[in-house]
Amino acid sequence: MIIVLKPSATEKEINHIIEKLKECGLKPHVSRGEERVIIGAIGDERQLESQPLAIFPGVEKVMPILSPYKLVSREFKKADSIVEVAKGVKIGGKKIHVMAGPCAVETQELLTRIAQEVKEAGATILRGGAYKPRSSPYSFQGLEEKGIEFLVEARRKTGLPIVTEVVDPRDVALVAEHADILQIGARNMQNFRLLTEVGGYDKPVLLKRGLSATIKEFLLSAEYIIARGNHKVILCERGLRTFETATRNTLDLSAVPVIKGLSHLPIIVDPSHATGRWELVVPLARAAVAAGADGIMVEVHLNPEEALCDGEESIKPNKFKAMMGELKKIAEAIGREI
Ligand code: PEP
Ligand code: MN
Numbered sequence: 379m380i381i382v383l384k385p386s387a388t389e390k391e392i393n394h395i396i397e398k399l400k401e402c403g404l405k406p407h408v409s410r411g412e413e414r415v416i417i418g419a420i421g422d423e424r425q426l427e428s429q430p431l432a433i434f435p436g437v438e439k440v441m442p443i444l445s446p447y448k449l450v451s452r453e454f455k456k457a458d459s460i461v462e463v464a465k466g467v468k469i470g471g472k473k474i475h476v477m478a479g480p481c482a483v484e485t486q487e488l489l490t491r492i493a494q495e496v497k498e499a500g501a502t503i504l505r506g507g508a509y510k511p512r513s514s515p516y517s518f519q520g521l522e523e524k525g526i527e528f529l530v531e532a533r534r535k536t537g538l539p540i541v542t543e544v545v546d547p548r549d550v551a552l553v554a555e556h557a558d559i560l561q562i563g564a565r566n567m568q569n570f571r572l573l574t575e576v577g578g579y580d581k582p583v584l585l586k587r588g589l590s591a592t593i594k595e596f597l598l599s600a601e602y603i604i605a606r607g608n609h610k611v612i613l614c615e616r617g618l619r620t621f622e623t624a625t626r627n628t629l630d631l632s633a634v635p636v637i638k639g640l641s642h643l644p645i646i647v648d649p650s651h652a653t654g655r656w657e658l659v660v661p662l663a664r665a666a667v668a669a670g671a672d673g674i675m676v677e678v679h680l681n682p683e684e685a686l687c688d689g690e691e692s693i694k695p696n697k698f699k700a701m702m703g704e705l706k707k708i709a710e711a712i713g714r715e716i
């Protein structure tokens with residue numbers, strides 16, 4: 379439930395409500411806005427049936443929550459959340475951020491060269507997988523720790539913050555020590571142990587939507603992370619598995635405005651994994667910006683034919699550069715910037 383306090387509520391009144399919630403076994407989360415304080419109470423609301431909070435001093439109204447997620451909801455927090463991933467790189471504000479790089483980290487030289495190219499074209503975050511969750515156990519599984527080292531070196535050379543996937547709760551400490559954003563991949567969206575683990579760190583998390591997850595399930599997974607204490611969650615729509623075979627997945631672009639209505643969290647779009655076809659990446663990136671996405675994640679490779687992973691959906695730097703010019707114009711047309 380959400381308890382909206384009167385602008386005049388005193389600290390004593392706020393503490394009294396918090397104590398009552400705790401007494402009833404509920405976990406209070408206090409959000410202090412410019413004008414008023416809002417308390418989100420997590421737990422079994424039925425415990426409060428004999429304690430009508432609405433009549434407590436300082437309370438303006440009490441809203442039971444019908445949606446199963448609370449902390450991620452717009453009811454809990456009206457203003458858009460802005461996640462700062464590095465100094466000056468804030469996701470969820472006016473600026474749309476573009477994360478680009480290879481699917482997998484391959485060599486130091488290649489990674490650094492791609493990083494330099496995408497930076498020059500306007501990307502603000504470098505992506506690259508060191509731990510690769512592949513459908514086949516015989517496919518390239520990533521360079522693991524070595525890959526993280528290469529990412530760190532590419533960041534040192536270019537200044538671009540890095541986002542990389544973590545697939546195992548046991549690796550979170552290591553990845554969190556080096557990466558600027560922890561990526562949870564589509565296949566792990568409902569790995570609740572992993573979600574709870576990253577929720578224990580003060581580090582931005584990029585949570586990708588599962589292959590067949592509903593928006594409700596997607597937001598509940600984000601709730602796992604926030605409920606543990608980490609509020610720095612960025613959502614990513616990356617396409618769903620449908621009956622269509624012309625594309626690898628079907629991009630659910632309507633998820634962007636739908637989630638903007640339901641949640642205060644920033645949401646970005648990954649047109650590379652959504653389509654699995656390099657020639658569709660640019661048109662869908664354009665559409666994602668137009669639909670209100672807070673960012674784009676794109677796979678870029680110098681030589682997609684030789685890529686160890688997802689070459690078929692990777693674009694080359696010249697195409698990436700041209701795309702950035704187009705996205706800039708679309709962003710301006712809707713009052714945003716890139
Ligand atoms: C990725 O971004 O490297 C990736 C594997 O994406 P997804 O989890 O969306 O398939
Ligand atoms: Mn990939």
